[in-house]
Amino acid sequence: ERTYRIAVIAGDGIGTEVMPEGLKVLGRAAERFGFRLETQEFDFASAEYWTQHGRMLPEDWFQTLSGFDAIYFGAVGWPDVVPDHISLWDSLLQFRRGFDQYVNLRPVKLLPGVPGPLRGREPGDIDFLVVRENTEGEYSSIGGKMFEGTDRETVVQETVMTRTGIDRILRFAFEQAQRRSGKLTSATKSNGISITMPYWDERVAEMGEAFPEIEVDKFHIDILAAQFVLHPDWFDVVVASNLFGDILSDLGPACTGTIGVAPSANINPTGELPSLFEPVHGSAPDIAGKGIANPIGQIWAGAMMLDFLGEAQAAEAVTSAFESVLESGQTMTPDLGGSASCEELGTAIAHAV
Amino acid sequence: ERTYRIAVIAGDGIGTEVMPEGLKVLGRAAERFGFRLETQEFDFASAEYWTQHGRMLPEDWFQTLSGFDAIYFGAVGWPDVVPDHISLWDSLLQFRRGFDQYVNLRPVKLLPGVPGPLRGREPGDIDFLVVRENTEGEYSSIGGKMFEGTDRETVVQETVMTRTGIDRILRFAFEQAQRRSGKLTSATKSNGISITMPYWDERVAEMGEAFPEIEVDKFHIDILAAQFVLHPDWFDVVVASNLFGDILSDLGPACTGTIGVAPSANINPTGELPSLFEPVHGSAPDIAGKGIANPIGQIWAGAMMLDFLGEAQAAEAVTSAFESVLESGQTMTPDLGGSASCEELGTAIAHAV
Numbered sequence: 001e002r003t004y005r006i007a008v009i010a011g012d013g014i015g016t017e018v019m020p021e022g023l024k025v026l027g028r029a030a031e032r033f034g035f036r037l038e039t040q041e042f043d044f045a046s047a048e049y050w051t052q053h054g055r056m057l058p059e060d061w062f063q064t065l066s067g068f069d070a071i072y073f074g075a076v077g078w079p080d081v082v083p084d085h086i087s088l089w090d091s092l093l094q095f096r097r098g099f100d101q102y103v104n105l106r107p108v109k110l111l112p113g114v115p116g117p118l119r120g121r122e123p124g125d126i127d128f129l130v131v132r133e134n135t136e137g138e139y140s141s142i143g144g145k146m147f148e149g150t151d152r153e154t155v156v157q158e159t160v161m162t163r164t165g166i167d168r169i170l171r172f173a174f175e176q177a178q179r180r181s182g183k184l185t186s187a188t189k190s191n192g193i194s195i196t197m198p199y200w201d202e203r204v205a206e207m208g209e210a211f212p213e214i215e216v217d218k219f220h221i222d223i224l225a226a227q228f229v230l231h232p233d234w235f236d237v238v239v240a241s242n243l244f245g246d247i248l249s250d251l252g253p254a255c256t257g258t259i260g261v262a263p264s265a266n267i268n269p270t271g272e273l274p275s276l277f278e279p280v281h282g283s284a285p286d287i288a289g290k291g292i293a294n295p296i297g298q299i300w301a302g303a304m305m306l307d308f309l310g311e312a313q314a315a316e317a318v319t320s321a322f323e324s325v326l327e328s329g330q331t332m333t334p335d336l337g338g339s340a341s342c343e344e345l346g347t348a349i350a351h352a353v
Numbered sequence: 354e355r356t357y358r359i360a361v362i363a364g365d366g367i368g369t370e371v372m373p374e375g376l377k378v379l380g381r382a383a384e385r386f387g388f389r390l391e392t393q394e395f396d397f398a399s400a401e402y403w404t405q406h407g408r409m410l411p412e413d414w415f416q417t418l419s420g421f422d423a424i425y426f427g428a429v430g431w432p433d434v435v436p437d438h439i440s441l442w443d444s445l446l447q448f449r450r451g452f453d454q455y456v457n458l459r460p461v462k463l464l465p466g467v468p469g470p471l472r473g474r475e476p477g478d479i480d481f482l483v484v485r486e487n488t489e490g491e492y493s494s495i496g497g498k499m500f501e502g503t504d505r506e507t508v509v510q511e512t513v514m515t516r517t518g519i520d521r522i523l524r525f526a527f528e529q530a531q532r533r534s535g536k537l538t539s540a541t542k543s544n545g546i547s548i549t550m551p552y553w554d555e556r557v558a559e560m561g562e563a564f565p566e567i568e569v570d571k572f573h574i575d576i577l578a579a580q581f582v583l584h585p586d587w588f589d590v591v592v593a594s595n596l597f598g599d600i601l602s603d604l605g606p607a608c609t610g611t612i613g614v615a616p617s618a619n620i621n622p623t624g625e626l627p628s629l630f631e632p633v634h635g636s637a638p639d640i641a642g643k644g645i646a647n648p649i650g651q652i653w654a655g656a657m658m659l660d661f662l663g664e665a666q667a668a669e670a671v672t673s674a675f676e677s678v679l680e681s682g683q684t685m686t687p688d689l690g691g692s693a694s695c696e697e698l699g700t701a702i703a704h705a706v
């Protein structure tokens with residue numbers, strides 16, 4: 001029997017409510033498609049752990065987690081107890097960097113039953129992937145301040161891009177385009193950011209030669225953001241630097257009204273270190289404890305994990321399951337206009353698998 | 354009689370078609386409100402000038418233009434003759450920098466008769482200003498490439514922000530908020546871009562102390578872009594760095610469907626050097642020469658120019674005029690679903706002033 005070892009970190013707030021639903025649905029998919037998920041739960045990366053230990057992660061987090069096939073993550077953050085910049089940087093961002101999860105992958109899809117903000121768009125019209133570079137670029141740690149406290153005060157921060165860093169994210173994006181429609185869009189700003197972005201364009205052009213069957217276009221980030229709103233149907237796979245990808249992967253789900261249910265995969269494609277799968281939403285202190293959180297983000301993230309593990313059919317079954325439950329409209333959580341609980345929606349989706 | 358000296362640069366393509374309509378409407382406003390516009394036309398910053406002289410601007414462009422009260426600009430660019438990066442950088446971007454036009458100002462407004470992409474939004478629901486820093490930040494000229502041609506190839510580009518540069522744009526934005534509803538939104542990314550953006554936040558907080566009556570909030574750029582789509586009604590004045598402002602000032606007009614008719618003001622608020630007013634659209638080679646371009650971007654830019662020159666009432670009359678013509682829907686250019694010519698729409702708006 002195919003067996004996958006999954007580290008489960010539920011985290012804070014609604015993370016602890018949606019995680020059981022995610023596990024329920026994935027368990028059902030495993031049964032149906034004949035594989036095993038061997039899960040182990042961890043209590044770190046949570047405010048409670050921080051209160052008890054004065055830190056977000058145990059010292060040996062890297063060793064503890066690196067043997068797993070994947071990390072299934074809920075949500076971290078509880079600002080009444082730990083400031084967000086600590087809870088995030090000292091947990092999630094440690095994982096991204098420590099495990100060299102250099103791909104951040106986010107699907108943008110108009111779903112049945114989820115009201116979107118764009119006029120006249122129907123499910124099926126919008127269905128694309130944002131592939132974000134997740135380790136370098138504009139998120140650098142080089143720079144500083146000079147002439148402090150005077151009128152000449154100046155701050156500098158360097159954007160650093162490497163051939164290695166760019167090429168590996170591009171290769172991943174081109175391969176995604178191969179699996180999908182054969183179209184790739186590159187986000188650039190080479191008409192304004194005159195050193196790093198022309199280099200990005202150069203690498204795209206060179207990588208394109210290795211994938212002659214892929215049709216590549218590029219948009220400057222300003223007009224690309226505009227086209228996400230005006231022509232979201234134009235896109236299939238969009239590849240972007242760390243900052244541009246950050247923006248586009250929030251803007252995309254906003255255009256489909258799915259910010260509350262979208263998933264995010266932080267992937268190390270080598271498979272040598274574990275990848276991490278999480279819903280985009282946070283711990284939502286305002287609704288935590290009420291049992292009304294929407295578990296679809298967690299479930300969808302689980303589907304991405306199955307796909308990554310090689311269980312494409314099971315992944316497909318999970319997405320079809322929540323799409324059909326949404327389409328029927330019978331079991332909807334309050335954010336979707338219904339009165340079902342988190343658990344009821346999770347169970348309905350598990351049954352549909 | 355109050356007299357303003359205006360340098361008129363029509364540029365390329367539809368720039369030469371919409372400019373006469375802009376001048377027609379402004380002339381009518383001047384008559385009605387009792388001031389004079391002394392205009393002088395220039396043929397540089399065009400592909401034709403480039404063909405004749407091998408450059409986009411004459412050597413003495415700075416001296417020639419610096420005595421004017423404002424520059425009224427059409428559109429530049431004709432890629433069959435001059436590559437865009439040359440035509441833009443060697444004309445428009447020269448003006449922005451040379452005349453220290455450190456504010457880029459773009460209104461975002463849902464207009465009657467202009468179909469917008471967002472569901473359920475009516476004219477009046479969306480009406481805000483994007484204030485973009487226009488001279489420093491992410492658009493820097495410092496950086497370079499190392500280990501060229503090898504696997505270690507690395508490019509670096511520095512974002513440079515100065516206290517002077519940030520404070521002057523913030524002051525302008527706070528003053529705009531005073532003139533409007535008293536609310537200011539700052540675009541940041543201090544949770545990810547860890548040196549320059551926290552500094553930006555610091556300056557916003559300090560400037561806020563000088564404007565205690567202004568309510569200030571801040572959003573990270575990723576979620577801010579999302580909120581432009583989901584809650585555009587939340588915003589009144591949005592202030593942003595050069596790159597973030599570039600993105601937001603295309604995204605905003607996309608959300609109102611006005612990318613084809615939006616104006617842009619490049620302002621030096623000291624008044625010591627001229628400011629420049631232009632439509633956001635380009636020279637549009639595909640429809641140039643047919644007389645069907647929509648002149649509203651040029652006319653709206655003219656209204657911003659009048660406002661800047663101190664003729665607020667006249668500016669208001671011009672915007673009301675094109676809004677009422679749009680509302681009646683009788684004289685619409687093809688982009689708005691009608692069959693009026695550029696000249697007919699311009700004339701109708703002039704009559705309405």
Ligand SMILES: CC(C)[C@H](C(=O)O)[C@@H](O)C(=O)O
Nearest residue numbers: 191192220222441446599602
């Ligand atoms: C052409 C380009 C350099 C320019 C910019 O990014 O400033 C344009 O996008 C704009 O907004 O005027």
Ligand SMILES: CC(C)[C@H](C(=O)O)[C@@H](O)C(=O)O
Nearest residue numbers: 088093246249544545573575
């Ligand atoms: C919290 C923040 C640093 C993070 C990012 O910008 O990467 C977040 O916006 C995300 O997209 O996961």
